Amino acid sequence: MMNIISACNVILSARKDAVLVATMGSMVAMDTLGAQQPRVSSVPLMGGAPGLGLGLALAHPERKVIVVDGDASLLMQLGNLVTVASNRPANLYHFLICNGTQFSGMSNLPVPGRARTDYCAMARAAGYTDALEFSQEDKFSSAIQEILNGNGPRFISLNVEPDPPKFSAQSPQQDWSDLQFTRMHNEARALSKWLAEKSLVAA
Amino acid sequence: MTSKPNFNIPASHYVDALRRNGIDYFVTVPDWVQLALHLRIEAGEPGITNVPCCNEEQAVAVAAGLWMGGKKPIVVVQNQGMHACINSIRTVGNDVRAPIVFLIGQFGREFANFGQDPTESRRSTVRYLEPVLHAMDIRSWRLESEEDMPKFDEAFRYAWTESRPAALLVGAPTGWN
Numbered sequence: 001m002m003n004i005i006s007a008c009n010v011i012l013s014a015r016k017d018a019v020l021v022a023t024m025g026s027m028v029a030m031d032t033l034g035a036q037q038p039r040v041s042s043v044p045l046m047g048g049a050p051g052l053g054l055g056l057a058l059a060h061p062e063r064k065v066i067v068v069d070g071d072a073s074l075l076m077q078l079g080n081l082v083t084v085a086s087n088r089p090a091n092l093y094h095f096l097i098c099n100g101t102q103f104s105g106m107s108n109l110p111v112p113g114r115a116r117t118d119y120c121a122m123a124r125a126a127g128y129t130d131a132l133e134f135s136q137e138d139k140f141s142s143a144i145q146e147i148l149n150g151n152g153p154r155f156i157s158l159n160v161e162p163d164p165p166k167f168s169a170q171s172p173q174q175d176w177s178d179l180q181f182t183r184m185h186n187e188a189r190a191l192s193k194w195l196a197e198k199s200l201v202a203a
Numbered sequence: 204m205t206s207k208p209n210f211n212i213p214a215s216h217y218v219d220a221l222r223r224n225g226i227d228y229f230v231t232v233p234d235w236v237q238l239a240l241h242l243r244i245e246a247g248e249p250g251i252t253n254v255p256c257c258n259e260e261q262a263v264a265v266a267a268g269l270w271m272g273g274k275k276p277i278v279v280v281q282n283q284g285m286h287a288c289i290n291s292i293r294t295v296g297n298d299v300r301a302p303i304v305f306l307i308g309q310f311g312r313e314f315a316n317f318g319q320d321p322t323e324s325r326r327s328t329v330r331y332l333e334p335v336l337h338a339m340d341i342r343s344w345r346l347e348s349e350e351d352m353p354k355f356d357e358a359f360r361y362a363w364t365e366s367r368p369a370a371l372l373v374g375a376p377t378g379w380n
Contacts, residue, residue: 021268040271042264044294045264045290045291045294045295047260047264048260048264048267048291048294048295049264050261050264051256051260051261051262051263051264051265051267051268052264052265052267052268052271053268054254054264054265054268055230055264055265055266055267055268055269055270055271055272055274055276056268056269056271056272057268058228058252058254058265058268058269058272058274059268059269059271059272059273059274060272077258077260077261079256079257079258079261080257080261082257083255083256083257083261083265086255087254087255181298182298184294184298184299185298185299185300188267188271188299188301191271192270192271192272192273195271195272195273196273199273
């Protein structure tokens with residue numbers, strides 16, 4: 001099974017200049033992998049990534065938008081599947097990091113419905129054009145380009161092994177960095193500027 | 204003898220105000236108070252795209268994405284929806300400072316309260332709306348009669364000049380004219 005870094009690395013390898021909207025674990029993985037503009041993080045805002053991606057996709061139909069969501073985040077706003085599908089953004093690709101845990105890599109609390117919930121079936125039923133599931137990196141890697149060449153909204157569920165939990169009595173929680181609470185403000189403005197400049201060049 | 208104020212601001216005046224302020228996306232979870240406006244937008248208003256959402260948190264996120272993409276959305280919800288999406292507004296409105304203007308219907312406001320202070324309504328969803336907005340440092344303007352419509356433009360000027368969220372409170376059912 002993939003881990004979150006290998007899954008995100010496959011997405012980045014095919015991303016080109018697509019707008020990237022990541023949240024929580026995928027945001028950290030994308031940071032680790034050095035993902036640059038155009039991107040914005042939904043933080044601290046679990047459940048917000050699909051909506052942000054939809055707004056960006058509607059505003060820029062000429063540009064692909066990649067949302068990298070998490071299972072616990074999607075469950076907080078499951079109606080997002082219907083909100084996205086009903087607005088029919090052909091340029092939106094909704095990836096789901098499915099590790100079955102909340103506070104993954106910290107305490108790994110089980111997500112409700114773990115191992116029983118079929119997110120692809122939900123996405124298809126909501127009206128996504130397609131929904132695919134991958135557990136193996138090589139198979140996902142072989143399919144990624146074709147996925148991004150197709151018309152959205154497409155949904156891709158990625159089964160990943162959660163990182164081992166790091167918190168314990170011997171290793172309790174530390175304070176959050178201020179960056180967790182300020183980065184979305186800065187990233188939103190930087191992305192807005194980047195998109196405006198690209199639009200000017202295209203015109 | 205003074206004439207009775209008309210609390211039902213025509214939907215056509217709201218459409219005019221949307222156009223005057225350059226709104227291109229109408230992001231919404233429908234509001235009972237603004238049904239006449241919703242039906243006009245649903246029927247199609249050139250240049251204004253209707254974006255229906257399943258709940259208000261999603262509407263706030265979609266509006267933020269549109270703003271980042273260079274568009275000028277308005278979020279149209281009712282007071283219960285505003286109460287339901289405080290966390291999204293905290294992030295997107297207060298932390299990110301996206302200039303999102305909310306058009307919020309005072310659902311459930313008893314007609315006897317028209318012309319009175321909504322914070323004295325006997326219905327909690329009405330009574331708490333302004334205090335909640337105030338607690339979140341969100342400026343609000345009451346739209347109680349046609350004479351208040353210049354406040355619509357004032358709220359947009361404020362939001363886009365200060366890069367802050369703003370709330371317009373629709374006090375009574377929108378007129379069907």
